[in-house]
Amino acid sequence: MKGMTVIVKTISSWVKVLIILFGIYIILFGHLTPGGGFAGGVILASSYVMLMLAFGREFVQKDLPLSLDSKLDCLGAVAFAMIAVLGYVFGKSFFDNFLSQFGRHLRLISSGTIPLSNIAIGLKVGASLFLVIFILSTFRRDSSDDKQE
Amino acid sequence: MIGLLPAFVVIPLIAAFILPLFGKKGKDAATILANAVILLLLVLAVVAVYSGKQGIYEIGDWSIPLGINLVLDGLSALMLLAIATVATAAMLFSARYMEQYTAKAKYLSLFLLMVAGMNGVVLSGDIFNLFVFLEIASLASYALVGFGCGHEELEASFKYMVLGSVGSIFILFSVGLVYGHTGTLNMAYISQTIQNNGGLNAGLTFALALFIVGFGLKAALVPFHAWLPDAHPSAPAPISAMLSGILIKTLGVYALSRVVFNIFGVSQATGWLIIVLGLISMIIGAFLAIGQEDLKRLMAYSSISQIGYVVLGIGLGAALIQKGEDKLASLAILGGLFHLVNHAVYKSLLFLNSGSIEMATGTRRLEQMGGLAAKLPYTRATCAVASASIVGIPPFSGFWSKLILIIAAILAGYYWIAAIIVFVSLCTLIMYLKVHRYVFLGQLPEKLQNARENKGTMLFAMAFLACLCILMGLLVIIPGLKEAVLDPAVKVLTGGFEYSRFVIGPGG
Amino acid sequence: MPYALCFLLFMIGLYCAVVKKNMVKIVIGIMVMEYAVNLFLIMLGYQAPVQLTKSEKQLLSTTPIAAGQGPVVSDETGQTEEKLSVPSVAPILSREDLIEDENGQVKISQLFRMTTVDPLPQALVLTAIVISLGSLALMISICIRTYEKYGTFDITEIRRLKG
Numbered sequence: 001m002k003g004m005t006v007i008v009k010t011i012s013s014w015v016k017v018l019i020i021l022f023g024i025y026i027i028l029f030g031h032l033t034p035g036g037g038f039a040g041g042v043i044l045a046s047s048y049v050m051l052m053l054a055f056g057r058e059f060v061q062k063d064l065p066l067s068l069d070s071k072l073d074c075l076g077a078v079a080f081a082m083i084a085v086l087g088y089v090f091g092k093s094f095f096d097n098f099l100s101q102f103g104r105h106l107r108l109i110s111s112g113t114i115p116l117s118n119i120a121i122g123l124k125v126g127a128s129l130f131l132v133i134f135i136l137s138t139f140r141r142d143s144s145d146d147k148q149e
Numbered sequence: 150m151i152g153l154l155p156a157f158v159v160i161p162l163i164a165a166f167i168l169p170l171f172g173k174k175g176k177d178a179a180t181i182l183a184n185a186v187i188l189l190l191l192v193l194a195v196v197a198v199y200s201g202k203q204g205i206y207e208i209g210d211w212s213i214p215l216g217i218n219l220v221l222d223g224l225s226a227l228m229l230l231a232i233a234t235v236a237t238a239a240m241l242f243s244a245r246y247m248e249q250y251t252a253k254a255k256y257l258s259l260f261l262l263m264v265a266g267m268n269g270v271v272l273s274g275d276i277f278n279l280f281v282f283l284e285i286a287s288l289a290s291y292a293l294v295g296f297g298c299g300h301e302e303l304e305a306s307f308k309y310m311v312l313g314s315v316g317s318i319f320i321l322f323s324v325g326l327v328y329g330h331t332g333t334l335n336m337a338y339i340s341q342t343i344q345n346n347g348g349l350n351a352g353l354t355f356a357l358a359l360f361i362v363g364f365g366l367k368a369a370l371v372p373f374h375a376w377l378p379d380a381h382p383s384a385p386a387p388i389s390a391m392l393s394g395i396l397i398k399t400l401g402v403y404a405l406s407r408v409v410f411n412i413f414g415v416s417q418a419t420g421w422l423i424i425v426l427g428l429i430s431m432i433i434g435a436f437l438a439i440g441q442e443d444l445k446r447l448m449a450y451s452s453i454s455q456i457g458y459v460v461l462g463i464g465l466g467a468a469l470i471q472k473g474e475d476k477l478a479s480l481a482i483l484g485g486l487f488h489l490v491n492h493a494v495y496k497s498l499l500f501l502n503s504g505s506i507e508m509a510t511g512t513r514r515l516e517q518m519g520g521l522a523a524k525l526p527y528t529r530a531t532c533a534v535a536s537a538s539i540v541g542i543p544p545f546s547g548f549w550s551k552l553i554l555i556i557a558a559i560l561a562g563y564y565w566i567a568a569i570i571v572f573v574s575l576c577t578l579i580m581y582l583k584v585h586r587y588v589f590l591g592q593l594p595e596k597l598q599n600a601r602e603n604k605g606t607m608l609f610a611m612a613f614l615a616c617l618c619i620l621m622g623l624l625v626i627i628p629g630l631k632e633a634v635l636d637p638a639v640k641v642l643t644g645g646f647e648y649s650r651f652v653i654g655p656g657g
Numbered sequence: 658m659p660y661a662l663c664f665l666l667f668m669i670g671l672y673c674a675v676v677k678k679n680m681v682k683i684v685i686g687i688m689v690m691e692y693a694v695n696l697f698l699i700m701l702g703y704q705a706p707v708q709l710t711k712s713e714k715q716l717l718s719t720t721p722i723a724a725g726q727g728p729v730v731s732d733e734t735g736q737t738e739e740k741l742s743v744p745s746v747a748p749i750l751s752r753e754d755l756i757e758d759e760n761g762q763v764k765i766s767q768l769f770r771m772t773t774v775d776p777l778p779q780a781l782v783l784t785a786i787v788i789s790l791g792s793l794a795l796m797i798s799i800c801i802r803t804y805e806k807y808g809t810f811d812i813t814e815i816r817r818l819k820g
Contacts, residue, residue, distance in 0.1 A: 038783065038787060070169060071169075071170060074166045074167065074169050074170050077162075077166035078163060078166045078167060081159055081162055081163045081166070082163075084155075084159065085159060085163075087209070088155070091210065092210045093152075093155075093206065093207060093208060093209060093210045094155040094159065094208055094209065095208050095209035096209055096210045097209065097210075129790075132794045135798070136794070136797060136798060136801065277781055277784070281784060281788065284788045284791075284792070288788075288791055288792055288795060291792070291795055292795060295799055295802075298802060300806055303799055303802050303803050303806065304803065304815060306799055307680065307796070307799050307800070307803065310792070310795065310796055310799065311674065311683055311684075311687065311796075314687045314691075314792055314796075315671070315674060315687065315690070317792075318687070318690045318691055318694055321691075321694050321698075321785060322667070322694045322697065324781075325694060325697050325698045325701060325778070325781075328698075328701060328777070328778070328781075329701045334777070
């Protein structure tokens, strides 16, 4: 797959920054506005899927190798679980919102662990969704096992 | 102990996501870590049963109608112990067995994910949360069934996945119905609402029917059993042991009995429906098993038949509670639950044996084997123990649970049920005699002269389960043990709506 | 009526999953069932719009579940008296939505209750969607693998295993 025409390549290389920024925005403001880790993660993954369609798989492979992607995937999950465990260590129980006293309501820094969990989920969903789409698209030659969410 | 409840879910979950980070080089380290995690869970489960503590754990410090809670009661503790025991043996076994496959780290990761899901199902006190954990465990098992990526595995996995997904969707649908009718998802509060409304209305009855179908699909009761004889043989042997030994019980029988007894409340109709499902599963499973030529397929059909016993005991209990005969009911449920634990142990042992045989001979066809008794002495010995146990020969564990079931059926006046139990036991005898006759006795074929038994952890795992098979009988003979291990679990089911009072507390 | 249609959709999915011979169509059927259930859950939380007075409409002008002006209540330090200039679009409870009854118990106002949908089924559906995404990916990957092996999606040609 060599990728598409120059027009598509150029536009998508401009737009990818916007999409990634939008994804990050959705993740970071997940506790204030609609959206959150899952939605933002899907947007992040979609930016790379767009690159994959426009430039071909090899290009994306160079940018984000599968091994790194699956590491990010695991990292997101572990980070999410760790936030829960930290709630146990510093607070009263698992998933206890032990940081809730910081920040002010309806500001970016607020809601304690919820934004942190959102970031972890965003990482996990973005990485794993991209992994799934990538592996499904390369199924014919690649024979690595699929992972599920 | 109660403070550690989330550890049952969180520890395997974290480990499952750390394992892939080891990559190809750290295969041994990954194996050791996974084994350590499972052993830790076993220790925790033993402590949970031994301490006898019961209680609820509110996640995130939200009080219960708002937040999600985990509940540890007698039944949960028993199931946790069973899961951890089977998982320990299967994990030890797979340390050697899985060397033949690539991507061992992924296998271990999925294995731990499945254990985490099952522990979650057992502990969860929130019905939607139960569904989520059930899906985690099911998804991991779908992937594990298809792990070999051969023809057979893929087809079996697809069949399993289609039926399993339909079951999950039914469960989700009925969760929605329950929420619509009661306005809460907490199992204790649902139960309380149902009591306050004085029984089930049409919508909730429909939801109960959907639950029975959904969990029946997961438990492979007979009208819904089509996936099991394909899925269980196709998986790698330790996974067959996990699936047959514990997964169908956790996702099917445990969830079904929790929903029927503790949430919706028993009635004559549901009791008899469950009895009939159990009886059909017993008979048809046994008949189909005798005709099989494939070792693992035979065992898979026998699983259907054995799960019938468990369900029969529980259904008999439900019908008897409704009649007001609480003592008999608890006897029947004791038989069912004891058979559940026994079956978890000996069926996983049988599947591990089949894995050992398959590894030595490279085939699962019965007619291609023979005379392996001299080549695989330990496998033969443990297999004999397990077969004796599943058939119900006196000193072994299976005998006691069947005896209890028969006594309960006779005392309740259902002689024909007792007769069927004995009859199916005879069928079981025939099928395991067949296994021994074809596999261990007779002429050794030319091809199998070089068959060698695997030593090390595989042997240890089989010996561990074989010892358990022999010792499990003590659970009912020695007086203290039964009160400590089995009785709390029985009490949870016979207590019925006591569950909601226990969770909500006396004030609620 | 909407429930009946939802059930019809469920049945269409079930029919498709049971009858069709093509693996991909079976997967589609299962997904149709899944979405029928999701739709059902969403409808459970739906609340028919009520007639509002003009002032109430103004209060709720941004979105059906918009908060009014002002910070949320659940603050223990009590230091959040600064009014926000822009009404938040976040689906949270605002101070105006809480009223005290005669016993001094704080309750959610009738207006808020009447004009918001039940958020819990939405959370359930979100979770269910994530789960179905996972199982969809797994199912499709198995379909593709099987196609690689046999060159067909037709289960009557594939199935060598007998139930």
